[in-house]
Amino acid sequence: MPSGKHNLSQVTEGPPDGDDGTIAWRSLLAEATDRLASVSERPDIDARRIIETAAGFEPAEFLAGLDQLVTNRAIASYDQMIDRRLQGEPLQYVVGSWSFRYLDLMVDRRVLIPRPETEVVAGLAIAEIDAIGATKVADLGTGSGAIGLSIAHEREVEVWATDLSQEALAVARANLAALGRVATRVTLAEGSWFEALPSELMGQLDVIVSNPPYVGDDEELPSEVADWEPVTALRAGPQGTDDLHLLISQAPEWLSAGGSLVLEMAPWQTSDARDAALAAGFVAAEVFADNTGRDRAVVARKRSEA
Numbered sequence: 325m326p327s328g329k330h331n332l333s334q335v336t337e338g339p340p341d342g343d344d345g346t347i348a349w350r351s352l353l354a355e356a357t358d359r360l361a362s363v364s365e366r367p368d369i370d371a372r373r374i375i376e377t378a379a380g381f382e383p384a385e386f387l388a389g390l391d392q393l394v395t396n397r398a399i400a401s402y403d404q405m406i407d408r409r410l411q412g413e414p415l416q417y418v419v420g421s422w423s424f425r426y427l428d429l430m431v432d433r434r435v436l437i438p439r440p441e442t443e444v445v446a447g448l449a450i451a452e453i454d455a456i457g458a459t460k461v462a463d464l465g466t467g468s469g470a471i472g473l474s475i476a477h478e479r480e481v482e483v484w485a486t487d488l489s490q491e492a493l494a495v496a497r498a499n500l501a502a503l504g505r506v507a508t509r510v511t512l513a514e515g516s517w518f519e520a521l522p523s524e525l526m527g528q529l530d531v532i533v534s535n536p537p538y539v540g541d542d543e544e545l546p547s548e549v550a551d552w553e554p555v556t557a558l559r560a561g562p563q564g565t566d567d568l569h570l571l572i573s574q575a576p577e578w579l580s581a582g583g584s585l586v587l588e589m590a591p592w593q594t595s596d597a598r599d600a601a602l603a604a605g606f607v608a609a610e611v612f613a614d615n616t617g618r619d620r621a622v623v624a625r626k627r628s629e630a
């Protein structure tokens with residue numbers, strides 16, 4: 325199939341896959357993998373996710389599902405998704421959801437696509453929660469809710485999840501609604517960094533975690549990122565460190581004694597951020613690597629009361 329929309333009479337030109345002149349998903353999988361090679365390094369994965377989404381298959385149903393016949397409604401959805409992907413839109417936005425740790429999050433162009441390295445950062449925050457017996461946590465710049473909602477899902481703590489972007493918070497709210505009872509422990513708040521929080525929380529937060537924007541203003545990004553993801557989620561001043569420095573300098577007054585700040589950043593920003601944390605009065609600051617072995621996060625602890 326060179327390009328354009330399908331209808332079932334077109335796709336069955338040649339020997340039909342089904343007795344009634346319809347085709348099975350298996351034929352479209354081969355076609356999609358072939359077409360998506362122009363925009364993706366892993367067209368097989370893109371094709372699989374698009375077919376799973378169009379057909380409504382769970383991942384475990386995919387292989388058996390390939391022999392099912394395609395319905396008209398599913399093929400319209402498949403065609404739309406293939407067209408969007410061929411125009412360079414990231415797969416995650418095309419299929420509308422992405423997995424993050426144990427959650428399946430709704431994502432669209434209003435939010436940054438949650439990244440595997442951020443799963444590691446959420447894990448570092450959870451390790452801090454366990455180590456200090458945290459009960460109150462804030463995820464600042466929550467976007468889709470990836471970090472904050474994962475924490476609330478995995479640990480019985482109260483979570484404040486904030487963002488400057490109303491649009492991002494709408495996505496986080498949809499993802500929160502899908503969590504059922506866990507949602508009663510999560511509060512979403514709009515505002516710039518700590519301004520989103522009520523003043524009663526000052527000195528009360530046991531863990532503050534953030535994956536803030538950390539790309540420099542002139543730093544080049546792949547077009548799949550630069551053309552599609554929200555710029556407010558990416559750029560943070562000439563060195564990309566403006567938001568990191570603000571968070572490091574203001575976190576101590578919001579943290580409880582012995583509380584932890586967990587920040588994601590670029591590998592080349594980690595030693596500067598560790599130094600900034602020690603200069604801001606944190607008693608310990610350690611750099612952690614991500615899933616690819618690159619330095620990716622700083623965890624800083626506030627002094628415990630004597």
Ligand SMILES: C[S@@+](CC[C@H](N)C(=O)[O-])C[C@H]1O[C@@H](n2cnc3c(N)ncnc32)[C@H](O)[C@@H]1O
Pocket residue numbers: 435436437438439442464465466467468469470471486487488489492515516517535536537538556557558
């Ligand atoms: C790199 S994205 C991270 C999103 C999400 N936490 C994640 O890890 O996938 C940064 C987020 O910070 C938000 N943000 C940018 N400036 C902000 C500010 N001044 N105050 C609060 N949030 C801000 C953006 O809207 C975006 O959702």
